[in-house]
Amino acid sequence: MGWTEYAAAFAAFFLTHALPIRPPLRPWLVARLGPQGFGLAYSALSLAVLAWLIGAAGRAPFVPLWPWASWQLHVPLAAMLPVCLILAMAIGRPNPFSFGGARNEAFDPARPGVVRLTRHPLLLALAIWATAHVVPNGDLAHVLLFGTFAVFAVLGGRLVDRRKRREMGADWARLDAARKAAPLPPPPRSWPAFGLRLALGAELYFGLLWLHPWLFGVSPLP
Structure with a gap:
């Protein structure tokens, strides 16, 4: 499970960094959250996924x-x-x-x-x-x-x-x-x-x- 969680966390990290900033998703989110709201939400999501990824690296098999x-x-x-x-x-x-x-x-x-x-x-x-x-x-x-x-x-x-x-x-x-x-x-x-x-x-x-x-x-x- 350690490598499975690690791979899932890596995939989530790249998806949450790539998808929200691409059209048409970014304009859609900015229109509903506002520029500052989008920035705050994007930063909070990035930090949450980063924390998961770092924790998953610690739980992965030690090689x-x-x-x-x-x-x-x-x-x-x-x-x-x-x-x-x-x-x-x-x-x-x-x-x-x-x-x-x-x-x-x-x-x-x-x-x-x-x-x-x-x-x-x-x-x-x-x-x-x-x-x-x-x-x-x-x-x-x-x-x-x-x-x-x-x-x-x-x-x-x-x-x-x-x-x-x-x-x-x-x-x-x-x-x-x-x-x-x-x-x-x-x-x-x-x-x-x-x-x-x-x-x-x-x-x-x-x-x-x-x-x-x-x-x-x-x-x-x-």
């Missing part, structure tokens, strides 16, 4: 691929801080290149924030998170889980770019060129807001360290 060592825990410990900071800088910010942007009409390519580094900061965070968690989870189920997420994040950016180019037309290339021309590091639009987001990212990091044993049954600390 070791490499031996565990305490040093491996330092890889996700180091990687998760930039992941949390990227999330704090990206969530709720204008980003016309992504499906997750908010108030995209307010996007300023001269002050693109974290979008100066990548058009898809949330996918970058997912890729770092997944790749780092492969190292201390050297069994077949978890390597498939985190490895799939890493590939999904890399390929997902290309798919989003293709769709956004089609939707935005010439505006996509114009905004992307202006984004790349912004200085590095990108200047914040507001220093107080920037400091608040840094603090929230650090709080998220330490909160995950504290909650990890209760959420996933394993301490992230060596």
